Amino acid sequence: MRILARFRALLAVLLLGAGAAHGAYPDHAVRLVVPFSAGGQFDIVARLFAKYAGERLGQPVIVENIGGGGGNIGAAKVANAAADGYTLLTLGGNHTMAKAMYANPGFALEDFAPIALISASPHVVLANAGAPFKTMQEMVAYAKRQPGKLSYGSPGVGSSMHLTFEMIKHRYGLDIVHVPYRGGANALSDLAGGQVQLGIVAIAPAMEFIKAGRIRALAVTSGSRSGVLPDVPALAEVGYPELDAASWMGLAAPARTPGAIVDRWNAIVLAFQRDPATAAQLQVMGFRSRATTPQEFKAYIDAEAKAYTEVVRRTGIRAD
Template identity: 50%
Template sequence: MKIPTLASRLALCGLIGLCTAAPALAADDAYPSRPIHLVVPFSAGGQFDFLARLMAKSMSKNLGQSIIVENVGGAGGNVGGAKVAASKPDGYTLLEYGGNFAIAKYLTPNLSYDPVADLVPVAAISIAPHVILAGKALPAKTFKDMVAYAKANPGKLSYGSPGVGTSMHLTFEEVRQHFGFQATQIPYRGGSNMLNDLAGGQIGVGIVAVGPALPFIQSGKIRALAVTGKERAPSLPDVPTISELGYKGFDSGSWAGIAVPKGTPQPIVDRINKSVNTALHDPEVLKRFHELSFRPLPGTPAQFRQMIDEEAQRYGPIIQALHLVQK
């Protein structure tokens, strides 16, 4: 009996390896072959929900499969995040991933999952600036008036945010510290309740994303004092940026993207990334983005990972300084 040579044995092993890999490659090439679920980790009707449904509509066209948006709220987004992290890594369960996940380990160290290590960043979608607002009860027509009022009346100014540890809360604290005034946060369960109280005079100042605030601003119920993006918001062209007002280079906002469970094959990650970037060039998507001051963020998975890391590095120290860690 002829003993196979080393070369022939290696060739045979290579052939077996190719045969073994063939089903996986074929599965990736066929993706997607059925509907996809996109988990929004917050309740319906908010900014994240709006963005997910807008993107799902466009992405379903270029993927050739429907995308079902599923709202799974709770625990600052972590109920939905944990569900996706525990899902099968096959590209059929996606997570709308925001800044809340980048800082979750600082806020809640004892989570049942790791919101960074257990999820793979696929693509950023957009960023929307926050807007600092004043109600009619506050004798301040401009941002500088608000700062002057707070300094002249220490302990009297309160501001509403959509919740403890949200990007709006941390952004206002960053601004407050830079300009050197006092203000007490009043956390709400979402931005809509805060806006209603601001318009009703229960609080003097608030901070929220531009989109939800627009109807209140346009109706004259509240005043826009400043936006937190690096540029003026298209929907509020007369409102100055925090950078213009003296905090040079300041840029903050609510951003969102797509993530999948760890272990998802790279070809599927790349396919979803391509779908997101294609949607970000869809004229209908861009029109709605412009109307609500969203800025599209096309890019690679690596660029999205860098964005997540930078968010954690920026806000981690603020969370610790404010003693916001939840046991």
């Protein structure tokens, strides 16, 4: 069955040019909604993907940033859009936990047709360059000596980074104030400027700040070190071996989008992941990719929703 699904996806991508030439879908620009501000992980990958997809479709794929609500505002707009393949969503872990975090997030996972998983990246725990600690262990000791003094920025309430840092606080017994932003880029700017002392985002958007010495990486949230930050320990090395959290991004359409359109976009994602140039770009930024069929991506989403719901229940974290 998997071989058949892969064949259908590859056949769909071969038919892209012919379809466009005969006035079939798409015959005008496609809108790709990124539910966070520009410059964050979703935005970086979405713009790479949009350029690649637009070249193969023969129509522009326009990235639209709709931040706020931990990704819920943008997701709700796509959930209520026409199911015609002209409005798509970059869907992530924040959406799988929305039902558990919010009384009314504005959408349900059933409002979307999963297309494919695109990429994943560990989170990285960060500190302002002038903070009075240089390692994760020193940060934990400092926070315990001065409860409530430190603050951390995340891409928003209900984001996977927010939940991950709250898990870290719970694990180490820390009192650190959460400051939510409309995306990772905004959190990084304030972290570098000293408005907050700590932050948590995906690796890619943080790399420029780390290399410039404006912020310091304390730990990555994966079970092992990241190849792009080889000198930064994994949390497994500093007292939290059971945590392996990542920020992942996939592609989804409004529910009831025709299966042929879903298959076509799945084929584009697979081709994007296999393209040597884009694969190299993703790898340099610390992203991992994993090919999935729409059915496999749905199973992945369901498993993530179950896991995050349990974490929310166990920690008591709520966004409202």
